[in-house]
Amino acid sequence: MITIKGLTKKFDDLEVLKGIDLEVEKGKVVVVIGPSGSGKTTLLRCINILETPTSGSITISNSQLDFSKTVPKKRISAFRSLTGMVFQSYNLFPHKTALENVMEGPVIVKKESSANASRKAEQLLSKVGLGDKLHYYPFQLSGGQQQRVGIARALAMEPKVMLFDEPTSALDPELVGDVLKAMKDLASEGMTMVVVSHEMRFAREAADEVIFMDRGIIIERGAPEQIFSTPKEERTQQFLQMIQ
Amino acid sequence: MKTVLMQISLKIGLVKMYLNSIFTNPERLERLTNIAESSLLPLLKGAIFYTIPLTLISFALGLTLAILTALARLSGIKPLEIIARIYVSAIRGTPLLVQLFIIFYGLPTVGITIDPFPSAVIGFSLNVGAYASEIIRAAIQSIPKGQWEAGYSIGMNYQQALKRIILPQASRVSIPPLSNTFISLVKDTSLASMILVTEMFRKAQEIAATNYEFLLLYTQAALIYWVICFILSIVQGRIERRLDRYVSK
Numbered sequence: 001m002i003t004i005k006g007l008t009k010k011f012d013d014l015e016v017l018k019g020i021d022l023e024v025e026k027g028k029v030v031v032v033i034g035p036s037g038s039g040k041t042t043l044l045r046c047i048n049i050l051e052t053p054t055s056g057s058i059t060i061s062n063s064q065l066d067f068s069k070t071v072p073k074k075r076i077s078a079f080r081s082l083t084g085m086v087f088q089s090y091n092l093f094p095h096k097t098a099l100e101n102v103m104e105g106p107v108i109v110k111k112e113s114s115a116n117a118s119r120k121a122e123q124l125l126s127k128v129g130l131g132d133k134l135h136y137y138p139f140q141l142s143g144g145q146q147q148r149v150g151i152a153r154a155l156a157m158e159p160k161v162m163l164f165d166e167p168t169s170a171l172d173p174e175l176v177g178d179v180l181k182a183m184k185d186l187a188s189e190g191m192t193m194v195v196v197s198h199e200m201r202f203a204r205e206a207a208d209e210v211i212f213m214d215r216g217i218i219i220e221r222g223a224p225e226q227i228f229s230t231p232k233e234e235r236t237q238q239f240l241q242m243i244q
Numbered sequence: 245m246k247t248v249l250m251q252i253s254l255k256i257g258l259v260k261m262y263l264n265s266i267f268t269n270p271e272r273l274e275r276l277t278n279i280a281e282s283s284l285l286p287l288l289k290g291a292i293f294y295t296i297p298l299t300l301i302s303f304a305l306g307l308t309l310a311i312l313t314a315l316a317r318l319s320g321i322k323p324l325e326i327i328a329r330i331y332v333s334a335i336r337g338t339p340l341l342v343q344l345f346i347i348f349y350g351l352p353t354v355g356i357t358i359d360p361f362p363s364a365v366i367g368f369s370l371n372v373g374a375y376a377s378e379i380i381r382a383a384i385q386s387i388p389k390g391q392w393e394a395g396y397s398i399g400m401n402y403q404q405a406l407k408r409i410i411l412p413q414a415s416r417v418s419i420p421p422l423s424n425t426f427i428s429l430v431k432d433t434s435l436a437s438m439i440l441v442t443e444m445f446r447k448a449q450e451i452a453a454t455n456y457e458f459l460l461l462y463t464q465a466a467l468i469y470w471v472i473c474f475i476l477s478i479v480q481g482r483i484e485r486r487l488d489r490y491v492s493k
Binding site: 048073081084085089095104138 | 391
């Protein structure tokens with residue numbers, strides 16, 4: 001589903017990604033872990049082209065973007081629509097209700113009728129457990145509820161891949177469970193997911209593969225049990241000791 | 245020092261005499277009441293047919309210009325940025341009255357003759373455009389970058405994100421300072437009297453020139469401006485409350 005080859009990203013002189021090669025098969029869930037500054041969030045943002053990679057290529061489904069050439073804007077929005085993004089700080093539209101947040105993409109970008117989009121948005125919000133909060137504004141919702149609206153908003157565009165950028169790090173501990181449940185449900189439905197997160201439990205229960213990144217490269221990858229219990233690389237061991 | 249004090253007491257005496265003449269002399273009071281009554285309708289006509297339309301048209305055009313200028317400033321395209329900067333600098337750096345004179349009395353020299361009312365509209369629109377563009381630029385910049393990204397992430401392009409996500413939020417931030425601009429504009433339209441637009445203040449001047457009751461007429465005009473601005477600040481309050489509905493209190 002996703003094939004990334006030789007991806008690099010430089011911010012001025014700082015090379016944040018130093019040649020990433022990664023493949024994610026359809027329906028698999030990949031959890032990316034790594035210390036702060038390791039480039040894991042940048043990798044995710046590159047897949048969504050919120051950051052334009054410096055070189056390398058990304059293929060999702062059948063469309064490929066090669067960043068050694070300039071990529072036209074039209075192609076970027078088309079490519080972006082293959083992925084859905086869930087942000088650490090939710091980034092809900094504060095001037096729209098939960099329902100309107102989810103409808104916005106289908107109505108404005110896909111030009112769906114609002115009756116149709118509203119019905120679909122209602123279903124998605126019910127699915128993430130917010131069927132009774134349709135007409136609430138973001139400020140009236142808890143962090144966990146806001147994040148679930150964020151998930152529904154991304155799903156409304158029917159992406160082939162869902163990207164999660166530390167979706168639970170801004171949440172109070174008691175609110176994390178509901179968000180992780182929504183993500184696990186999504187994984188069990190066969191959604192292809194790339195998740196930047198340090199939620200070990202989620203990784204153990206839902207991930208097919210865990211990737212450890214440090215200083216812009218992938219250090220180690222493997223099944224969750226293997227990475228968490230018997231990491232091969234020294235840097236992985238050090239990192240896991242620090243967070244456990 | 246002594247002479248200054250003497251002058252002041254003399255002036256207070258004159259004011260007393262004026263007020264006395266009104267309240268002790270029934271004929272004087274009647275004359276003033278009559279003039280006030282008969283001039284009210286012409287003044288209101290000046291307000292309704294000139295002051296208010298001039299304000300509304302100039303503000304609408306000015307606001308459009310302001311949004312375009314703010315976007316040019318934020319576009320990242322150097323030539324556009326420079327044009328916007330020069331425009332704002334030139335308008336803010338020169339007196340409004342001088343700008344109106346250039347448009348109405350100056351341009352005919354190079355063969356461009358514009359009627360009083362359109363001249364005033366051009367002058368005021370350019371003015372509002374420059375001042376409000378800074379307000380709108382600041383308001384757009386106050387919206388977190390994550391809002392743009394969220395828009396992009398659901399497939400929006402720049403225009404869609406701007407129109408649907410950023411401007412609605414920026415408008416909430418910019419209502420108080422834009423209301424300031426709007427209220428200033430109501431009062432600034434009195435300058436149009438200098439380029440022969442028969443708006444309210446010019447009407448007051450014309451009437452006062454026939455009966456010499458300057459204090460009465462100009463005070464009357466001032467009161468009408470005040471009433472208009474008072475109503476506007478009530479409207480501002482309503483709009484603010486409406487746009488605040490999605491913000492936690």
